Amino acid sequence: MKLPVFGFGASRFVLASLVAGSHLWSNMPQGYAAYAVWAFFVLSGFLMTLVLTTKYGFDGRGIKAYAFNRFMRIFPLYWLAAIMGLLTLWYYNGIGIDLRPINGEFHMPKGLQDWAYVITLFPGIQRGGMPVPVANALAIEVGFYLLLPLMATSRGAAWLGVVIGALLNLKMGIVTETFGDRYATFLPCLLPFAVGSLVCQYRTQLERFRMPWTSSIVWMLHGVVWVFLQSWPWTWGLYVSLVLSAWMVVSLHAQPSGKVDKMLGDLSYPIYLIHTTVAAWFVCACGFTRPFATFFLPAFAATVALSWLIVILIDRPLSRLKRKPPAHVVPAA
Known part of the structure; x- marks a missing residue:
């Protein structure tokens, strides 16, 4: 029997759902969200x-189009989610x-610095209360969007990022006590971004390892280790998942994307937000205990439904404002 196509869109939906499930x-089994x-x-x-x-290139025009389109992808929906969070x-x-x-x-920002972080998502600003409480990871992503044009220039640059990122993590110590800083502060997170950039630049050589369903299932099964070794996600489990994520991304890269896969991918960002x-x-109706049947299921269903409305009414119309990439791709010097 032929298995259905599992592409980047479906994988992003699953990843966003795991983050949502943790809240x-x-x-929720521990480790999956991280x-x-x-x-x-x-x-x-x-x-x-x-x-x-392959699309924008590295000249001024290409980088400007890349930066503008990243801004349009991240900030309008984020600001909408922030307004919803503030009102709540x-x-x-x-x-x-x-x-x-x-x-x-998830509490109100207080000082000028808190509000500056909420508005700009600049990772160099110390954060406080956040109306979108998962925005820290988003701020890290925004910061690395600015740095990825450097890592994307060559394999050597990506390798340098991997080495520096690995050394930063090792210097902090791979113990449970340092997990929060390793997982959710800017500099240690250089490692996963650099790994992604590196495997992209070796994607042709890595084609022979493509196993879309196998890599995805193994990625999910790895989360079960927590049941037997509860410190695993907070120590070396994060790095095993990093390798498995790289395998999964390489495996899914060439998968065809149909309407369902695209919609699932589009839903992932508002679900996350x-x-x-x-x-x-x-909370008023169900309390804070958050059991699976009476809290997770209705709350997740409502999240998906509202995310669908956001995609249809806001995200897709906004996507028409994106700039076209240059006709000629200028390689890195």
Whole structure:
């Protein structure tokens, strides 16, 4: 029996759903959300290197089109999600309910620095409360969008990024106590982006290892290790998942993408952005315990439905404003 096509769109939907599940379901198996975030980083490193080397090029016109289109992809929907989050926080603060049990960073920004981070997503600004509490990973991604034109210039540049990223992680110590800093601060996250850029530049040589379904299933099965070794995700599990993510991305690269796969991919970003806010809307009726049947299922269904509306009414119309890449791709000097 021929298996259905599993492409980048479906994989992005699964990754976003795993991140959402970690906040919507209190008994979600540990590790999957962190693995999913770093898989997104690998995928971004791969895809940005691919479009820079095959679509935009490295001259001024190409880089400007790349930067503008990345801005249009990230910020309009993020600002919409931030407004939704702020209104939700304002309402719940007014009735005396703290939403941090859903996500510890889901609270009102306070000082100028907090608001500057919320508006700009600049990773060099110290963050506080966030109306989109998963925005830290998004800020890291924005920062590396600025650096990827350097890593995409050559295999040597990507290798340098991998080596520096690996050394930074090793210097911090691969122990449970350092997990938060290794996983969710800017410099250590150089590693997954550089790995994505590197495997993109070796994608032809890596073709022989393409196994779309096998790589994806092995990636999922790796998360089960937590059941037997609960410290695994917070130590070496993150790096095993990094290798498996690179294999999965290389395997899915040449997969054809139909309408369903594209829609699933389009849904992934708004799902990632709004799931915590949607979860908050269920708190009064369902409480903070977040069981699977009575909290996760309705909250996730509402998240997907609202994400579909955002894609149809906002995201796809905005995509028409993107700049066309140059007719001639200028390679890196």
